[in-house]
Amino acid sequence: MQAVLFDLDGTLVDTAPDLGYALNLQRARHGLPFLPDDTIRPHASHGSRGLLAIGFGLEPTDSDFDAMRHEYLSLYTEVMTRQPVLFDGMAETLADIEQRGLRWGIVTNKPRRFTLPMIEHMGLSSRASAVVSGDDAPLPKPSPQTLLLACEHMQIDPASILYVGDAERDVQAGKAAGMTTLVALFGYLSDTDKPQEWCADGYILQPQELLAYL
Template identity: 80%
Template sequence: MQAVLFDFDGTLVDTAPDLGYALNLQRARHGLEFLPDAAIRPYASHGSRGLLEIGFGLLPTDASFEAMRSEYLDLYTQVMTRQPVLFDGMADALEGIEQRGLRWGIVTNKPRRFTMPMVEHMGLDVRAGAVISGDDAPQPKPSPQTLLLACERMQIDPQTVLYIGDAERDIQAGKAAGMKTLVALFGYLAATDNPQAWGADGCIQQPQELLAYL
């Protein structure tokens, strides 16, 4: 392996508290009670689409979806750097990657206008070999385009890369790019998810476990 690429939300960074807080602010604006964090967390990897579904029962085909999505994203912009943190053990995992002389980067479906302020807020931009957002390529994951763009920017062969994510689309994208893939079981998986059926090269319960695959 030459490098490790991470999904952002639910893999590298625990952003669920802020994603959920923005959703609850929106619910309060519409006269609804706050949802518990445990109810929101499994939807946190699915962006505004998943959050509006759990928060309001909305689907993209609903007439009010785009207006509600815009409102949610405006609220999220105000709180997104409130308390994002690396998952427990991730700091040690990143240090282990760097100590091995390997590089790492971020490939997320999160739009760049949200990704970069958070990455910079956490000081990750000075360490990551590439930070690729969902709108940096014509098609986000499960297309491999953003993963291949990261490899292009880092000047590495995709076949020498390990990609780690917590959603099936992450594994689909990584496999399509020719990478080794791992499922982050510590991420935002729902009870109905079956990660063992996604075809990844492995599943990890803690971030440090990825070091055994390098």
């Protein structure tokens, strides 16, 4: 392995508190009470689609979905750097990867207008060898396009890259790209998720466990 690529939300960075706070601000706007963080957290990896489903029971086919999504994203823009933090053990894991002379990067379905300000705020932009967002390629994950774009940026063969994510689409994209895939079980998995059925190459309960695959 020459490099590690991470999904962002729910794998590298714990963004659920800010994603949930924006949703609750939106619910308050519409006369609804705040939802508990534990209710929102399992849906945080599924972006605005998943959040609007748990917050308002909305699906993309609903007539007011686009307007509500626009409102949600506007609110999230205001609070997205409120308290994002690396998951416990991730700072040490990144340092270990760098000490081994390996590189790491980020491939996320999060739009670039959110991804770049966040990692800049967290001081990660100068350390990541590649940062690819969901709108940097025609198709986001589960398509392998964004992962392959990261490979081009890093000039590393996909077979020499470990991809870590917390959603089934991460495993699907990683396998389609020809990478070794790990499921971050510490991420935003819901009760209905069945990660053992995703056919990943491994499963980790904490970030440091990925080092064994290097």
